[in-house]
Amino acid sequence: MICSICGGAAFSFKEVLWPELVAAWGLSAEETAYVNRQQGCACQGCGANLRIVALGAAIRDALRTSRTMRELGGDPRLASLRILDINGAEAISAALAALPGYVRGDFPEVDMEALPYPDASFDLLIHSDTLEHVPHPIRGLEECRRVLAPGGRLCFTVPVIVGRMTRGREGLPKSWHGNSAAHPDDFLVRTEYGADAWTQVMRAGFGHVAIHQVDYPAATAMSAWDD
Template identity: 55%
Template sequence: MWDSLIAEWQISRAEADYVDRQQGETCNSCGSNLRSIALGEAVRSFLGTREPLRTAVGTEAGRKLSILEINEAGTLTPVLRQFGGYVFGAYPEVDMHAIPYPSGTFDIVIHSDTLEHVPNPVHALSECRRVLKPGGALCFTVPIIVGRMTRDRAGLPKSYHGDPTTATDDLIVRTEFGADAWTYVMEAGFNRVTIHAVGYPARRASR
């Protein structure tokens, strides 16, 4: 995080450091950052396996698994693409307030560090829930400052993830998520939330 963004978010240097870890700290074996690893843990939890996700790709269940990925999830994306029912929807071309698929289409919906850019996070989460099959799972990450509550940036100066001189409006941060981020999932109609931490508090994925 750069100084101007730290000031806009009104966070401490220690908080900025653990946000930086999610992107900068990587696995020596696969090169994945903490964000991708945590998201992979959430997917593996849904599949009920401790084996690497690549192992599940060639199984009968893996060939039948239907996945919608909205926005790329870093190094996890090439693995997800190998599943038989994989569909990619680029954000913001895919509007998370009007996901262009019928209800009950997918076993898993995945998005990574995207929800904070969406104007109405609860509605976007409810759209993800709509396109899930019964018993399906939403797996996602958002940047979280764990020591405070979520803050809506409406009425505040525009804040971007990326260079403000070249960033487009889809990179505007609409919501700064805090310790109550899980409540947004419940408000969207889900009845269970699990949190998968890797290097807490640097990265957590929700399912």
């Protein structure tokens, strides 16, 4: 496996899930293992975990480039690219920020259900493990589609448990990603994504959706676009 961020081929691993989250999600041993791999297996060269590496692969495909994320700033074809980065994605954000058309907007300060940007104002929109925290995720995807220019691409990740179907957590005990005491709202999980996660993209009106994998089922990313 080659890192889409820096081109490195050496990866290290540590477990990142904690018992309370495993119990709240009802994860099996197999599911726990691949979610741990997604979040805890990281490139030794740049520190990007497999989730970020998968997102980088989706972005490279969208931009039709073989360059690593770190090399994109030197690509003259991308000088006019208008990019919206919602919430940031570690090493990817650092690389894209070198391009003149880069805009950062952090959720929840930037409302994904009512993005404060004009129609058709970006060529590339990215977000990573953010949509599951949005109260009405299809509305968030509709907003992503609205602000994309013709031919633009949305590239994103959500945490997916592939043996299940997507469900909302309304009526269930609250579950957070991260420290609930420090971030009581930011990391509250509204949606648990399953194998049908891609259908929300279609319900939001996109004409096309693709799933990119670098280490199935641990590391996948989606992209969406219209003709």
